Amino acid sequence: MNKKAITSFDMLMTIPRLFFLILVLLSIVILIRSEIKTEIDIFEAESSLLTHRLIYSTNGISYYDELNDRLYPGTIDLDKLNDKDIQNILDSSIYYEVENKKIAANITIKDLDGNEIKSIAYNEIWFKEWFEKYKAGWSKGPGGVRGKIKQVYVVLKQGDSYKSAVLETIVLIPNS
């Protein structure tokens, strides 16, 4: 074979080798980037915290004894729930923005037979809108809504009477 041709052949073979090298380099970069996580899923913590805040905080629905300046966590004050201002109090004590598109919740109190006694919503407007999506099962991707349902046993206080009840909270958080 012509020696010049051999040299040219070697030079030409460099091209696919370069191409292969670039491919390997890109693969390494893509593999590294794909394994780097920049999103943290805090849905469980956020939804639990909202439930806690609604039930156990000073401005929540638990009974607060003015006599002793003491909150009784887990004892739900039905008189407080029946107050016409309760919605405003809850919305003010957990305030994200004027139009809260971050999180919403619904609290339902049932007796031990499952009959509903009282139901109130936090961020009612958006709860109603998101609940439809949640019911339809649209929980993934942009526009989807994830929900968490939690039930706890509580003591229900109305006036001077107490009885056992079940408190169910549904917390909804949209994906986007």
Next chain:
Amino acid sequence: MKKRLKKKAAVVQHVLFVAMNLALVVGIFIILLLYINSVKENTIFDKIYLSEDISLLINTIYSSPGNIKYFYETQATDLTKFSFRFIDNEAGVNEIDSKESLRISYPYGSNLLYYEDFHSLISPEKIIFLKNNNYMEINYENEENEILNKLICPKINTKDENWEEKDKLLLIDPGHGYSDKEKKDYGTLKRTLKESIIMENIAQALKLIPKVEFTREPGIYLSNIERIEKTKDYEITISLHTKHKQDNKNSLRAYINLNTFKSNPEIFKKQKKIACNILNSILENTDLDGATIIPIDPDKLSNTDTRKILKNKEKIIIYLELDDLEFANSKQNELPNLIHNGIKNYFENE
């Protein structure tokens, strides 16, 4: 010769070819190293983590019913590399001197019923979260010792600029002393006597309040009935007592009449307010573990219970009880001033 030259040229070409490949490999290696280094230096994940963690922490602190002081520090990243800002209900994190557009924020649920004092922080070693009654603060570490167990006093107007000049305003009851009968009945004479003397000393030191009067003189015994009778003539009665410490805690209690809560709400609030002011004054200046105001029904107490003095529903009466006799003994000089300050706050602040 020509053949040799041609061979040499071929070798050189071959060597050049190998060198070129080596240079390419080294170049690729350096590029990869630089890329991995840029991934390592990238702070996006740290900023996301910190903004979400701090938002969750604010929500957690708001969800608790009590007072909290929390020191936030993390091993996951170096807080001093970042600046923190809390605006529009979002916890924002950015590198120091970085463009504002690179700030990463995450929303938290503010409480509009609280007074929020959230400072912007640059390179903090720790972040302090403080929730104290209706006040919430985020700041650097400070030297101030927050009194987390400070009581919230009721809002009722008790302002009176001439309180120190009024007759029959303030009655101090330095306990009931001890009778000869008690001297025989109780084997703890030494302790009872000591308690009596300490309370008398504290009470007498309250003479710094003009026109203050006392249920009894030092060394004199007074029965419950006699003391209750005396409270009728005075607007405010403060009864001072101490007791044997039950456990390792050292605390202070103020008893007030529960029955006034419904029958005389104004008196109830005033009792609570003066008790609150006195307890806070002592809490702020001593190392007590805590203080509580306890409403009790004096009608249900036995006749020998010294708290029976609270019986009168028309007057402001509080029963102060220190847990530890030794504490009262060691603070004999300070307690009168602290009680005086508490009473002063009651009359001089709205």
